[in-house]
Amino acid sequence: MSFMMSLTPGIPSSSSSSSPSAPSSPPLSSPPASLPVRTIPGTYGWPLLGPISDRLDYFWFQGPETFFKKRTDKYKSTVYRTNVPPSFPLFLNVNPNVVAVLDCKSFSYLFDMDLVEKKNILVGDFMPSVSFTGGLRTCAYLDSTEPQHAKIKNFAMDILKRSSKVWVPELTANLSTMFDTIEAEVSKDGSASYLIPLQKFIFNFLTKCLVGADTASSPKIAESGYAMLDRWLALQLLPTVKIGLLQPLEEILLHSFAYPSFLVSGDYNKLFQFVKEQGKEVVKRGETEFGLSQEEVIHNLLFVLGFNGFGGFSVFLPTLISTIASDTTGLQDKIVKEVREKAGSTLTLDSVKNLPLVQSVVYETLRCNPPVPLQFARARKDFQLSSHDSVFDIKKGELLCGYQPQVMKDEKVFDEPETFQPDRFLKNQELLNYLYWSNGPQTGSPSQYNKQCAGKDTVPLTASLFVAYVFQRYDSITGTATSITALEKAK
Numbered sequence: 407m408s409f410m411m412s413l414t415p416g417i418p419s420s421s422s423s424s425s426p427s428a429p430s431s432p433p434l435s436s437p438p439a440s441l442p443v444r445t446i447p448g449t450y451g452w453p454l455l456g457p458i459s460d461r462l463d464y465f466w467f468q469g470p471e472t473f474f475k476k477r478t479d480k481y482k483s484t485v486y487r488t489n490v491p492p493s494f495p496l497f498l499n500v501n502p503n504v505v506a507v508l509d510c511k512s513f514s515y516l517f518d519m520d521l522v523e524k525k526n527i528l529v530g531d532f533m534p535s536v537s538f539t540g541g542l543r544t545c546a547y548l549d550s551t552e553p554q555h556a557k558i559k560n561f562a563m564d565i566l567k568r569s570s571k572v573w574v575p576e577l578t579a580n581l582s583t584m585f586d587t588i589e590a591e592v593s594k595d596g597s598a599s600y601l602i603p604l605q606k607f608i609f610n611f612l613t614k615c616l617v618g619a620d621t622a623s624s625p626k627i628a629e630s631g632y633a634m635l636d637r638w639l640a641l642q643l644l645p646t647v648k649i650g651l652l653q654p655l656e657e658i659l660l661h662s663f664a665y666p667s668f669l670v671s672g673d674y675n676k677l678f679q680f681v682k683e684q685g686k687e688v689v690k691r692g693e694t695e696f697g698l699s700q701e702e703v704i705h706n707l708l709f710v711l712g713f714n715g716f717g718g719f720s721v722f723l724p725t726l727i728s729t730i731a732s733d734t735t736g737l738q739d740k741i742v743k744e745v746r747e748k749a750g751s752t753l754t755l756d757s758v759k760n761l762p763l764v765q766s767v768v769y770e771t772l773r774c775n776p777p778v779p780l781q782f783a784r785a786r787k788d789f790q791l792s793s794h795d796s797v798f799d800i801k802k803g804e805l806l807c808g809y810q811p812q813v814m815k816d817e818k819v820f821d822e823p824e825t826f827q828p829d830r831f832l833k834n835q836e837l838l839n840y841l842y843w844s845n846g847p848q849t850g851s852p853s854q855y856n857k858q859c860a861g862k863d864t865v866p867l868t869a870s871l872f873v874a875y876v877f878q879r880y881d882s883i884t885g886t887a888t889s890i891t892a893l894e895k896a897k
């Protein structure tokens with residue numbers, strides 16, 4: 407961590423000249439004069455052959471982690487040119503060329519909305535068809551300069567603010583249901599596979615909090631709403647993610663073409679009708695207070711619920727559970743002590759303030775396993791970008807691609823970056839400046855002027871409450887990312 411204090415903090419330099427609340431930290435656009443200017447190393451290879459070879463390395467021969475690491479070692483640089491999937495043969499109008507940015511300093515340029523734009527590049531140059539979202543480009547695909555972005559982002563943040571009253575009671579009620587199910591299965595079979603109860607919990611809880619709709623009012627949605635979202639998400643993301651099935655089948659069947667939305671449109675329409683009927687109050691507010699059409703409100707609600715919230719928590723919570731439930735260093739005893747002494751008998755949003763170790767564990771899990779691994783941004787203009795040791799010329803229109811799992815292991819920022827240190831953020835809060843899971847630093851503020859996750863504070867808060875709930879109820883839990891094998895009730 408020795409170099410950390412000399413880094414430019416990873417806070418967006420500014421948003422746009424029209425942003426009254428733009429943060430005023432030093433601009434990233436003027437790199438320190440002492441660093442040498444270097445040509446960006448790396449190559450896109452021969453047309454068609456370069457992209458296909460990189461794609462096979464990425465998905466098959468190396469996997470994303472080794473893919474980025476090997477090239478960093480080869481070029482002795484955390485900034486280089488490469489191709490990322492999807493590509494040839496059936497993604498003809500997708501340009502796979504990117505400039506990878508793989509340390510905390512170069513990655514933070516992705517947050518500088520004066521320098522980069524984020525139009526249609528949530529998952530790279532490839533964009534899933536808008537027919538998955540009713541023909542609309544939802545918030546996450548809009549650049550911060552597009553007028554609809556401000557309206558929808560403000561709506562999303564308003565939803566979170568208003569739902570704060572019901573957030574904790576809904577969370578604990580739904581957690582009770584989930585752990586009753588898991589507990590019964592563990593005592594019957596000796597272990598419980600928890601992914602389905604967990605996804606049902608996330609779906610019911612978020613639907614109530616974000617949409618104001620009770621899934622109990624529709625047995626079909628209550629029973630299979632989570633699975634409908636899984637299918638909808640899978641079809642949009644398949645071309646870009648490694649599943650780990652038998653290769654080369656995965657390459658041929660999953661990574662070679664985009665799946666059509668009609669395969670899930672029946673499910674999506676059911677969810678649409680459910681939100682329209684059961685989420686009337688929230689939908690109306692989106693129309694009257696934020697100037698959105700009814701269609702815009704509902705498709706964006708479904709995106710925030712399904713893609714951002716449900717998708718994000720479905721990836722994050724299993725890693726959190728597995729990290730804690732497989733620990734053998736005595737971490738659970740320390741958490742039990744903190745939770746029992748300081749959380750209070752009834753959990754509230756304020757309880758978390760008294761749980762610094764729990765919060766640090768949550769942050770450290772987000773650092774070691776950022777749930778959304780890839781982030782993209784396109785240069786709005788020519789500018790100079792610096793890594794820790796060099797400066798590079800970026801041309802207008804070039805696509806920057808950050809791979810968070812490597813960036814969050816930046817040894818110039820994080821001591822022993824490969825090691826999970828539960829109290830890392832408790833000992834040094836300064837490090838929150840470099841925790842980027844939300845597409846911005848944990849010390850930043852999501853707003854209409856940037857593209858930071860609207861749930862930047864809500865997500866770690868919810869995860870901390872989740873941990874507090876577990877250790878109010880249990881003295882210890884044992885398990886993995888998919889199953890719980892033992893639960894010892896609180897004595």
Ligand code: HEM
Pocket residue numbers: 524528545546547548559562563566710714715717718719722777778780781782843844845853856857858859860861864865
């Ligand atoms: C563990 C859960 C979550 C994770 C990991 C997560 C992660 C992210 C990330 C990485 C982005 C930026 C994507 C990009 O532009 O590259 C994002 C955007 C966004 N997230 Fe989250 N998110 C989570 C939960 C939530 C929740 C609960 C909400 C509810 C309001 C939310 C609302 C949003 C919105 C509205 C955006 C788009 C921001 C914009 O366009 O300016 N997210 N999220």
